[in-house]
Amino acid sequence: MSIKVGISACLLGQEVRYNGSHKRSRYIQEVLSEYFEYSPLCPEMGIGLGVPRKPIRLITTSGNNETGIEAALTEDHSVRYTEQLKDYARQQVDHLSDASGYLFMQKSPSCGFTRVKLYHENGNPLEVSQGIYAAELDKLLPLMPKEEAGRLSDPMIRENFITRVMAYHDWQHNVADKLSAQTLLGFHVRYKYLLMAHHIKSYQSLGKLLSNLKAQPLGDIAHQYITEFMSALKHIANRKKNSNVLQHLQGYLKKELSKDEKQEMHNLIHQYRTGLIPIVVPLTLLKHHINKHTTDDNYLRKQKYLNPHPYELGLRNAI
Ligand code: SF4
Structure with a gap:
């Protein structure tokens, strides 16, 4: 039995994080892979940010963004990636429509699904939210089960x-x-x-x-x-x-x-x-x-x- 599951590419050992590292999960790669056929995606690479790249974070804004939450460069909040990340999620819908689940990397401003740090525009931490890509994908494919790799422990x-x-x-x-x-x-x-x-x-x-x-x-x-x-x-x-x-x-x-x-x-x-x-x-x-x-x-x-x-x-x- 092979079941298609979307996954944050860094969880499979791909060196796509902002600093060129990965977040390989042994359980996901060695145990669940017996049953799951992974479809790895890195939204930040997908929107053209290379490796290494400057880190991004979630910020609240007073602009006209639907949720008031944006992905921005940590060092310069005026550089935003929100719409690109949402577009990237939209582009994956056809490819993921036959997937039976998705495993996200936790804490990421793009991929995090439950508890991503959200900052005020002045840099103060505020509360937790969902990554931009993960939230958009959840809206587009609401039935597909989703979880963060870290929570599988x-x-x-x-x-x-x-x-x-x-x-x-x-x-x-x-x-x-x-x-x-x-x-x-x-x-x-x-x-x-x-x-x-x-x-x-x-x-x-x-x-x-x-x-x-x-x-x-x-x-x-x-x-x-x-x-x-x-x-x-x-x-x-x-x-x-x-x-x-x-x-x-x-x-x-x-x-x-x-x-x-x-x-x-x-x-x-x-x-x-x-x-x-x-x-x-x-x-x-x-x-x-x-x-x-x-x-x-x-x-x-x-x-x-x-x-x-x-x-x-x-x-x-x-x-
Ligand atoms: S968490 Fe998502 S955006 Fe960040 S490196 Fe992993 S796959 Fe790419």
């Missing part, structure tokens, strides 16, 4: 991002490319319990949305569906929500499991919920019971919740 954020990439890839290839009532409903069936684990309100409202496919044109329903779905997955599936889903799934096997097996499952879910063990422990036992007591085409076996990303990444060993 948090196991919950890492697992969340990779879950979103895998789910979006599934949507692009199995629903968006061949939209029909069947492909849309099939997707919803696969993701029901994953949705429940991330955001129960969306689990309910999306079920309702699909209950009458004649109410609106199918394309409109699909757009509403995936917009809310991708936003729902941004919510972290915490121990409480995951325990709830594990109990629901165990409930399907109430006739098949003995009293002792049920008690064992119950104990492991409780230990997971209280933080003693990672989710992989109750989940492995649950999968064992599902495989033992159901056939290949069983509803439970279709649940992406059981295998939302490659097992080899070990993402659920750490959460």
